[in-house]
Structures are given as C-alpha cells and as structure tokens.
Amino acid sequence: MKQNSFPVTNIGSVSLLMTFIVLCLVTFSTLSLSGSVSEYRYSQKLAEHNTDYYNASNEATAVLMEIDDILHSAYTQDQSQYYAKACEQLDCLDRITADFSKDIPTITYEVPVSESKVLRVALSLNRPDQVKEGYYRITSWKEAAASDWKGDDRLNLFTP
Numbered sequence: 001m002k003q004n005s006f007p008v009t010n011i012g013s014v015s016l017l018m019t020f021i022v023l024c025l026v027t028f029s030t031l032s033l034s035g036s037v038s039e040y041r042y043s044q045k046l047a048e049h050n051t052d053y054y055n056a057s058n059e060a061t062a063v064l065m066e067i068d069d070i071l072h073s074a075y076t077q078d079q080s081q082y083y084a085k086a087c088e089q090l091d092c093l094d095r096i097t098a099d100f101s102k103d104i105p106t107i108t109y110e111v112p113v114s115e116s117k118v119l120r121v122a123l124s125l126n127r128p129d130q131v132k133e134g135y136y137r138i139t140s141w142k143e144a145a146a147s148d149w150k151g152d153d154r155l156n157l158f159t160p
Contacts, residue, residue, distance in 0.1 A: 053143065055111040063109055066093060067123070071135040075128070082128045106137070108128050113143060120144045
C-alpha cells in the first residue's frame, strides 16, 4: 500500500503564522498599555501642579488686594506723604519686601506653590501724579525655584 506523504514545510505553516500573529498582537497591546499608563501618570502630575499653581495664584491675588487697599488708604490719607505712609503700613504685612530707596519703589513677595517652587510677584509703584493709571504695575508674576540650585559637577575619577 502506498502512503501519501506531505511535505514538511506545509505541516505547521498555519500554526506558525497564527503564533506569530498572536505574539505581535500581545506585544503591541503591551506597548499600548504601558504608554497609556505613563500618560495617565503624567496627566495626574500635571493636574496636581496646575491645582497647586492656581491655589498659589489665588493666594497671591489676595495679598495683592491687601497691598492695593494699603496703597489706597495711604494715598487718600496724605498725597504728599504717599510713599512714607505706604512704607509704614506695608511693614505690617508678612512676606512682603518693599524697597522705597529707588526712584520707582518696588514691592516683592512670594507665595509657595510646592516644596520646590514659589510664585514670585514684583510690583512697581506709580508716582503720586500717575495714580489715575493705578497705584502699581505688575512687573513680574512668575513661578520660580524655591532655592538656588547647587550643582555638583565634580567627577571622582581617581581617589588616592
């Protein structure tokens, strides 16, 4: 009796193709899942940072309203002694640094955003004859590092 023989290459070609396709699908799904997880973590960190920043911005706006009230009361009390009265009343507030020694007095303050960042605000006061434009101009409202960076650029290549 004569047996039919099948060629060796045709026996597992369908199984081999299916295994390859399943491996490709598993690999691509794993890559997609890991990318999605990392993007989710990044979006959570970004949302937390934005929340912290806007909370700090609200607090900085509240401090700015206090400064505005102080400047208004100092101007309405005595226009000729506007800077002196303003300096005297601003000394009562914490976290505020007022510099009246220059031609254009400045007020700066910081509000913490996180452990490593602060919201730094700088104001320039208008002269008493320019108060119609406002008591101050905001010259800076930016996020900055809370402390100076001290890089360690030493390379210990050889220790005797």
